[in-house]
Amino acid sequence: MTSRTSTNNKRILIAAVLVLAAAGIVFALYWYGFFLPSWIRWEDRTYAMDFDNDGKIETVTLKDRHVRLEREGELLYEKKEWYVSDMICADIDHDGITEVVLLCWNHGDYGISHPFWEKNQYVIFSEHFYIFEVKRDILFPQWMSSKLIPEIAEWKLNDDMSFTFKEPDGEESTWAWLHWGMERLDQEPGYY
Numbered sequence: 001m002t003s004r005t006s007t008n009n010k011r012i013l014i015a016a017v018l019v020l021a022a023a024g025i026v027f028a029l030y031w032y033g034f035f036l037p038s039w040i041r042w043e044d045r046t047y048a049m050d051f052d053n054d055g056k057i058e059t060v061t062l063k064d065r066h067v068r069l070e071r072e073g074e075l076l077y078e079k080k081e082w083y084v085s086d087m088i089c090a091d092i093d094h095d096g097i098t099e100v101v102l103l104c105w106n107h108g109d110y111g112i113s114h115p116f117w118e119k120n121q122y123v124i125f126s127e128h129f130y131i132f133e134v135k136r137d138i139l140f141p142q143w144m145s146s147k148l149i150p151e152i153a154e155w156k157l158n159d160d161m162s163f164t165f166k167e168p169d170g171e172e173s174t175w176a177w178l179h180w181g182m183e184r185l186d187q188e189p190g191y192y
């Protein structure tokens with residue numbers, strides 16, 4: 001092997017290592033949400049109330065994309081792997097118990113119910129609509145959507161506990177929890 005060939009091989013090896021390192025960095029940035037859509041509005045919110053009717057005040061906080069549940073300064077529950085853009089706490093199903101409703105970005109179309117045969121989908125980010133109750137000192141899942149199609153860019157809770165959703169292109173629709181799941185109110189029935 002000539003010295004020129006050896007030098008070329010080293011250059012190729014270094015170039016390959018640099019390409020792999022760059023790909024790794026890009027993947028890490030994607031995984032941690034650096035390339036999520038620019039239209040997402042990341043809100044910070046705090047709700048303090050007796051969510052579980054035990055006579056003590058719980059605080060649910062959305063800050064820096066993450067949700068925390070605390071009681072009297074003690075951290076009860078935190079979900080770090082989800083990226084939560086907004087949160088509303090209200091009794092959206094009219095049963096007298098306040099729900100914690102999240103607009104959330106995570107990996108995979110199906111949230112925690114991800115089918116085993118959809119392994120490649122686990123990498124891709126998608127937006128979800130999640131409903132929890134504060135129960136047993138955690139955010140206890142009541143209903144969790146699969147990937148939202150279309151996505152929700154903004155939402156508003158109306159006085160009757162219906163939601164107005166605005167899509168990234170500006171189109172609006174009205175939805176509510178009537179029986180099971182979110183149902184569309186302002187046209188032919190649809191479901192999230």
Ligand SMILES: [Ca+2]
Pocket residue numbers: 049050051052053054055056057058
């Ligand atoms: Ca309580």
Ligand SMILES: [Ca+2]
Pocket residue numbers: 090091092093094095096097098099
């Ligand atoms: Ca309720």
